[in-house]
Amino acid sequence: MMPEPTPTVRELLAFYLEAGVDCALGEEPVNRLAEPETMPAAPEAAAPPAPPARAMPAPLPLIRGEPPPAPDAAIASAREAARTAPTLEALRALLQTFDGCALRKTATQLVFADGNPQARIMFVGEAPGRDEDIEGLPFVGRSGKLLDRMIAAIGLDRSSAYIANVIPWRPPGNRTPTPQETQICLPFVRRQIELVNPDVLVTLGNPSTQALLGTREGIMRSRGKWLDYDTGTRVVRALPTFHPAYLLRSPSYKRMSWQDLRAIAKVLAGVSA
Numbered sequence: 001m002m003p004e005p006t007p008t009v010r011e012l013l014a015f016y017l018e019a020g021v022d023c024a025l026g027e028e029p030v031n032r033l034a035e036p037e038t039m040p041a042a043p044e045a046a047a048p049p050a051p052p053a054r055a056m057p058a059p060l061p062l063i064r065g066e067p068p069p070a071p072d073a074a075i076a077s078a079r080e081a082a083r084t085a086p087t088l089e090a091l092r093a094l095l096q097t098f099d100g101c102a103l104r105k106t107a108t109q110l111v112f113a114d115g116n117p118q119a120r121i122m123f124v125g126e127a128p129g130r131d132e133d134i135e136g137l138p139f140v141g142r143s144g145k146l147l148d149r150m151i152a153a154i155g156l157d158r159s160s161a162y163i164a165n166v167i168p169w170r171p172p173g174n175r176t177p178t179p180q181e182t183q184i185c186l187p188f189v190r191r192q193i194e195l196v197n198p199d200v201l202v203t204l205g206n207p208s209t210q211a212l213l214g215t216r217e218g219i220m221r222s223r224g225k226w227l228d229y230d231t232g233t234r235v236v237r238a239l240p241t242f243h244p245a246y247l248l249r250s251p252s253y254k255r256m257s258w259q260d261l262r263a264i265a266k267v268l269a270g271v272s273a
Contacts, residue, residue, distance in 0.1 A: 074100035074184050082187040088117055088195050091188065095168055101184045103177075107169035108133045113192065114140075115162040120268060122198040123147070124189065125243060126207040127167035127177050138163050143244035147204075150244065150257065154265040162196050164189060166208050182211055194231040200267055201229050201236055205243030213238055219246075224260050226267075237267060 077100050085091035092112045098104065111128040114137045123139075131141035139147050151161055167177045167185050177185075189212070193201060203209040206219040213229060215222050222240045229238040241260040242253055 071100075071180055071184065074180075075187075078184050079187040082191040085191055085195070088113070088192065091191055091195065095188060098188075101169065101181055103167065103169035103171055103181055106172045109136045111136055111138050111165065111168050111170065113162060113164040114138050115158045116160060117162055117196055119160055119162040119196070120199040121156065121160075121202065121264070122162045122164070122193060122196050122200070123151075123202045123204055124193070124208050124212060125163075125165045125204040127165050128170040129174055130170070133170035138165050139244070142248060146244040146248060150261060153258070154261050154268075162198065164192055166211050177207070182207070186211060190232075193229070194233060197231060197233070197236075199236060200264060201238040202264060203238065203240045205246060208243075209240040213240065215240075219243075223256065224263065226263075239264060 078098070081094050081098060082091070085094055092110070095110055095112065104110075107128075111132045125138065128138060129141055129143075131144070132138055138144070147163075148157070151157065166189050167181060168188065171177050171181070193212075201212075203212055206222075209215060209219060209222055213222075213227050215227070219240060219242060223242060225240065227238045227240070228235045239260060242257050247254050247257055
């Protein structure tokens with residue numbers, strides 16, 4: 001049996017990019033397969049080290065999947081900062097300099113919003129991806145192109161809609177945002193919704209639906225159900241639906257998404273859904 005040919009550097013880079021590894025976390029490469037260096041044996045005559053004056057208890061292991069404690073100070077700072085923003089431009093400027101979320105340090109740039117701030121409808125996803133991080137606009141990759149086609153089917157485009165994310169910075173490697181990161185960013189997107197003041201709020205996917213609408217149901221059960229969202233100044237109608245990225249992976253659900261879009265169009269036209 002012939003051995004497989006060694007992949008070229010170009011092939012390896014293409015593999016890493018497809019797997020979502022597109023950023024370096026260190027200046028120098030680390031060979032994880034190398035044998036660890038062995039520590040020299042202690043001399044036989046060496047006396048054992050003296051015990052510490054007071055032994056400290058070992059830290060308790062973290063439960064798998066359990067998030068670390070929420071950074072209350074960062075969340076409180078985000079709430080206070082968001083409240084002080086009188087306009088969308090001021091809110092964007094606040095986010096540009098906000099240090100309470102570590103994602104700001106690993107992202108290329110802030111991904112604030114796209115579309116018309118005076119629009120009657122606002123779409124909110126979870127977080128930017130690689131293409132959004134490069135261009136500084138939400139939903140510009142494959143899922144963004146599908147979203148454009150979806151809203152075009154009911155007579156809308158980016159000049160008649162407003163598009164944002166709960167998280168305005170891309171998580172490294174497109175990983176899922178942590179509950180801490182979501183809670184820190186949540187006051188800013190809530191203030192963003194309040195300032196846009198849409199007639200209809202559409203949450204795209206399960207994470208944004210649960211974060212903004214407070215439901216614990218999965219998107220399969222929550223999609224297509226009209227809910228109330230309190231902006232702080234008034235109550236608007238909100239509808240969860242599938243994220244375009246999910247529809248790319250599961251195109252059989254596009255039929256349900258089309259039903260949601262038709263319901264949105266009826267509400268915008270002033271007809272009860």
